[in-house]
Amino acid sequence: MKYYIIAGEASGDLHGSNLMKALLKQDVNAEFRFWGGDLMQAVGGSLVTHYKDRSFMGFAEVIFNLRKILGLISFCKDDIKNYQPDVIIFIDNSGFNLRIAKWAKEHNFKTHYYISPQVWASRASRVEKIKRDVDAMYVILPFEKEFYAKYNYDVHFVGHPLIDAISNRQQVDEHTFRKNHYLSKKPIIALLPGSRKQEITKMLGVMLSLVNEFKNYQFVIAGAPSQDYSFYKPFIKQDNVAFISNKTYDLLSVSHAALVTSGTATLETALFKVPQVVCYKANAISYQIAKRIITLKFISLVNLIMDREVVTELIQGDLNKQRLKKELIQILDENERIRLFIDYYDLEKKLGGKGASENAAKLIFESCK
Numbered sequence: 001m002k003y004y005i006i007a008g009e010a011s012g013d014l015h016g017s018n019l020m021k022a023l024l025k026q027d028v029n030a031e032f033r034f035w036g037g038d039l040m041q042a043v044g045g046s047l048v049t050h051y052k053d054r055s056f057m058g059f060a061e062v063i064f065n066l067r068k069i070l071g072l073i074s075f076c077k078d079d080i081k082n083y084q085p086d087v088i089i090f091i092d093n094s095g096f097n098l099r100i101a102k103w104a105k106e107h108n109f110k111t112h113y114y115i116s117p118q119v120w121a122s123r124a125s126r127v128e129k130i131k132r133d134v135d136a137m138y139v140i141l142p143f144e145k146e147f148y149a150k151y152n153y154d155v156h157f158v159g160h161p162l163i164d165a166i167s168n169r170q171q172v173d174e175h176t177f178r179k180n181h182y183l184s185k186k187p188i189i190a191l192l193p194g195s196r197k198q199e200i201t202k203m204l205g206v207m208l209s210l211v212n213e214f215k216n217y218q219f220v221i222a223g224a225p226s227q228d229y230s231f232y233k234p235f236i237k238q239d240n241v242a243f244i245s246n247k248t249y250d251l252l253s254v255s256h257a258a259l260v261t262s263g264t265a266t267l268e269t270a271l272f273k274v275p276q277v278v279c280y281k282a283n284a285i286s287y288q289i290a291k292r293i294i295t296l297k298f299i300s301l302v303n304l305i306m307d308r309e310v311v312t313e314l315i316q317g318d319l320n321k322q323r324l325k326k327e328l329i330q331i332l333d334e335n336e337r338i339r340l341f342i343d344y345y346d347l348e349k350k351l352g353g354k355g356a357s358e359n360a361a362k363l364i365f366e367s368c369k
Helices: 009-026 038-043 058-064 066-083 094-106 126-133 142-149 161-167 174-180 197-208 229-235 248-253 264-271 284-293 301-306 321-331 334-350 356-368
Strands: 002-007 031-036 046-050 087-091 111-114 136-139 188-192 218-223 241-245 257-261 276-280 312-315
Touching: 002 009, 002 066, 002 094, 009 031, 009 038, 009 087, 009 161, 009 356, 031 038, 031 066, 038 046, 046 066, 066 094, 087 094, 087 356, 094 111, 094 126, 111 356, 136 142, 136 356, 142 301, 161 264, 161 356, 188 197, 188 248, 188 264, 197 229, 197 257, 197 276, 197 321, 218 229, 218 248, 229 241, 248 264, 257 264, 257 321, 264 276, 264 301, 264 334, 276 321, 301 334, 312 321, 321 334
Parallel strands: 002 031, 002 087, 031 046, 087 111, 111 136, 188 218, 188 257, 218 241, 257 276, 276 312
Antiparallel strands: none
16 A cells, blocks of 8 residues: 655654554555655655754744745645555644644545644644544553543554664663763763754753763763754863764663653653653743643653653753752652652553554554555
């Protein structure tokens, strides 16, 4: 069959690539055309546009780039019409994908959604549009199935793809990793400031303000695949800071603690069993808008899944040097670390076992063949 897949940002590229591999096991003659990144391209098929070219974060940024976004939506519709896929698979990226889904359903294309939009966080009214426009939804968080059931929409919980992505990765030898990246023997504090320029600019300066306060630790910035070193360089003013691009999983596997921007990375860090402080600071306009429409008690996936505060969240004004220093000292304490490790193991149990990509691929193929 012909599959048209639309994914945004690095995480969508990762999960999209694993879904494509799983689909090939079901359908050896599968043809792919997709919006994604390098990982999806490595599987095979035709890359339409790279996520690096359409990475917009926050309400204000979307407004400022509205003309470009509308142009991409129009182009996507034309591209789908020309390709005539057997099924369109949307991966997260709700702002873009839900618009395409509405049009696609109206034009009688099969529409499947892998990794649900976060309608449980805000604007739950979108569920009715999803029910109308999406033939099948595959969710990866255990509470999402219950959420959709309240709206009489039966969705498939397939497990979380990060379990597979992390368990299938090649193991890293810490000595070799440190040697290859010129790292000291000090315990590593990983800095994960996000993948978009806007969030990196907001987060990284505050994170790096702690370097001289923790001289017995090696700080390492996890560079996002979507950004070049030249973007990070102006932020790095201390000697005890290293930069490693596109090797976040390897870095987390050898890290002692981490400062992490809210998003998928908080869950990844937890699955690597690394104590963390969650950080979030947005454009002032975007934050004020978000505060009025988001109804969640927490912002990190770790706390949302566990439905209680497992990791500390420093949001907006609370993300400052003084608070961040205090919370970092806390997660370096052995008693606190033991508590976190226990909670992290409970978190992993809630997410289910391996096989999310395979589960989703099988359901997609069986319903479309």
